[in-house]
Amino acid sequence: MTSTAPRFHGTDSYLSSEGLQAAVNCALTLQRPLLVRGEPGTGKTLLAEAVAQSLGLRLLTWHVKSTTRAQDGLYVYDTVQRLYDSRFGEGDVRDIRHYIRLGPLGEAFASKERVVLLLDEVDKADVEFPNDLLHELDRMRFRITETNEDVAATHRPVVIITSNNEKELPDAFLRRCVFHFIDFPDQELMRRIVEVHHPGLDASLTEQSLKVFYELRNFTRLRKRPSTSELVDWIAVLKANGVTQVRLEEQLPFLGALLKREQDLMAVAEAFGRGRRTKA
Known part of the structure; x- marks a missing residue:
């Protein structure tokens, strides 16, 4: 049987090893997140750009920080802007939807087309963040509590997660990812x-x-x-x-x-x- 799954072969500006190409294609076939590690400068972050370019998909980027929560990736309710508008008479404060801002993960779910989602430096976040993240990726849907709306993904995003190995990631998280360590180029x-x-x-x-x-x-x-x-x-x-x-x-x-x-x-x-x- 001939596979119809997209294949990654690198790009003209991103030279990749056969092992890295195989890892990307494995993740594409299984529709699982690809976790990549390697020392700084080995092209972990640029890999997501190359995959998006190679597959002709839009790239969304989520730079993880120490304070990042999985909820932040779904959406945020901009209460400060709503309060400002209520005081100074700008905007329709009665419609809460105007103050819902989708995060990168929420935007990936809401997209009508498949996208590539880069989660950069996942190991910077709290220890619970990786498992919370995969919970959302497994469900492929979320509810906006303030508007009582459901957002369900039409297409599973291509998820690429980078780690600098600053802290150990949970076993449950690792089990549900395809893993590749990018060796420094010879x-x-x-x-x-x-x-x-x-x-x-x-x-x-x-x-x-x-x-x-x-x-x-x-x-x-x-x-x-x-x-x-x-x-x-x-x-x-x-x-x-x-x-x-x-x-x-x-x-x-x-x-x-x-x-x-x-x-x-x-x-x-x-x-x-x-x-x-x-x-x-």
């Missing part, structure tokens, strides 16, 4: 990523930049290792300033684009610059 994949962002870059500068980048990542004294996005930014600055050669043994130009902690800048200067302050 040098060959990173070379392709650089080519996407800097097409036509001089091959010599590409190889030198990659060599320095991975040497820095392997430098054990760093508290924060540089990420993919920081490499891309660094190369952009090198190009803009006409730099054609970089070596870790010498003072590195614009190192502040790669390293973001003073201790790391000092450690690199001491280890590779014979104690000289590295140019930022």
